[in-house]
Amino acid sequence: MSNAFLSIEKVNMVFGEGKKETRVLDDINLQIDKGEYVSIIGHSGCGKSTVLNIVAGLLSATSGGVILEGKEVNSPGRDRSVVFQNHSLLPWLTVYENVALAVNKAFKKTKTAKERRDWILQSLDMVGMSHALDKRPNEISGGMKQRVGIARALSLEPRVLLLDEPFGALDALTRSHLQDEVMSIQEKLNTTIIMITHDVDEAVLLSDRIVMMTNGPEATIGEILDIELPRPRNRIEMADNPLYNRYRQQVLSFLYEKQRKVEDLPSAKKTRAAESATNKEKELA
Numbered sequence: 145m146s147n148a149f150l151s152i153e154k155v156n157m158v159f160g161e162g163k164k165e166t167r168v169l170d171d172i173n174l175q176i177d178k179g180e181y182v183s184i185i186g187h188s189g190c191g192k193s194t195v196l197n198i199v200a201g202l203l204s205a206t207s208g209g210v211i212l213e214g215k216e217v218n219s220p221g222r223d224r225s226v227v228f229q230n231h232s233l234l235p236w237l238t239v240y241e242n243v244a245l246a247v248n249k250a251f252k253k254t255k256t257a258k259e260r261r262d263w264i265l266q267s268l269d270m271v272g273m274s275h276a277l278d279k280r281p282n283e284i285s286g287g288m289k290q291r292v293g294i295a296r297a298l299s300l301e302p303r304v305l306l307l308d309e310p311f312g313a314l315d316a317l318t319r320s321h322l323q324d325e326v327m328s329i330q331e332k333l334n335t336t337i338i339m340i341t342h343d344v345d346e347a348v349l350l351s352d353r354i355v356m357m358t359n360g361p362e363a364t365i366g367e368i369l370d371i372e373l374p375r376p377r378n379r380i381e382m383a384d385n386p387l388y389n390r391y392r393q394q395v396l397s398f399l400y401e402k403q404r405k406v407e408d409l410p411s412a413k414k415t416r417a418a419e420s421a422t423n424k425e426k427e428l429a
C-alpha cells in the first residue's frame with residue numbers, strides 16, 4: 145500500500161453484466177500529494193468522471209480502491225467535496241442559505257452559530273460573492289452560480305476538492321476569471337484538487353500534473369505530464385512562455401495523435417486515420 149496522501153490503487157471498473165458488460169477502467173494507479181493540483185484529461189467517454197466518482201465515494205470500483213490519508217474510501221464523505229459542471233444549488237434558497245445549509249450541518253457541533261455565520265460569509269467572500277448574499281440562483285449568472293458552488297464545496301474544508309469540468313458551461317471570459325480565482329484560493333488554502341477537463345490550456349495553466357487517459361473501453365492512464373511552471377501563474381505571461389507552449393503541445397499530441405478518436409470520423413477516413421496515428425506513434429516513440 146502506498147503512503148501517498150491520496151492513492152488510487154489498481155482500480156478496475158466494469159458496468160453491466162453479460163452482453164451489456166462494459167469494461168470502462170483498467171488498472172488505474174495514481175498517487176497524489178497533499179496540496180497538489182492534478183487534472184485528468186481524455187476524450188469523451190473514456191472514464192474520467194467514473195474515476196472522480198470513485199474517489200468521491202459515489203461509485204465503488206469493481207476491484208482496487210482509493211486510500212485517502214491511510215483510510216479506504218468507501219462512501220461519500222465531508223473530506224471530499226465535489227463541484228459539477230452544472231451548479232447544484234437549491235433554487236428556493238438564497239446564495240447565503242445554500243452555503244449555510246452545508247456549513248450548519250457540517251459544523252453543528254464544532255462551531256458556534258456566530259462562528260458558522262462568519263465562516264459562511266468568509267467562504268462567499270473568497271469567491272467574490274459577498275454582494276449577492278440574498279439573491280436566489282435564478283437571479284444570478286452561470287459564473288456566479290459556479291462561484292457559489294465552489295464556495296459551498298470549500299466551506300466544508302475538504303481534504304480533497306473534486307472538480308468535474310467546473311468551468312465547462314461558462315463563457316470564455318467568466319471561465320478565465322474563475323480559473324484565476326481557483327488558482328489563488330488553492331495557493332492560499334493548499335487544498336488538494338483533482339479536476340476533470342477537456343480544455344488543454346486550462347489543464348496546463350492550473351495543474352501541477354496532467355493525467356492523460358487513453359480511449360475506452362478499458363481506459364487507463366496513458367501518460368502523466370509534470371507541469372513545472374512557477375506559481376503564481378499569469379495567463380498573459382504564459383502565452384509567451386516556451387515551456388508552457390511545449391506542455392500544451394505534448395497534451396495536444398497525446399489527444400489528437402496518439403489517442404485520436406477514430407470512431408468519430410466518417411468511415412472512409414477511419415482506416416487512414418488509424419494508420420496515420422500509428423505511424424505518428426512510431427515516430428514519437
Ligand SMILES: Nc1ncnc2c1ncn2[C@@H]1O[C@H](COP(=O)(O)OP(=O)(O)OP(=O)(O)O)[C@@H](O)[C@H]1O
Pocket residue numbers: 159160166168186187188189190191192193194195360
Ligand atoms: N452507471 C453507468 N452504467 C453503465 N455505463 C456507464 C455508467 N456510468 C458511465 N458509464 C459508461 O462508462 C464510460 C465512461 O463514462 P464517463 O462518464 O466516466 O466518461 P467521461 O470520460 O467522464 O466522459 P465525458 O468526457 O463525456 O464526460 C462511458 O462509456 C459511459 O457510457
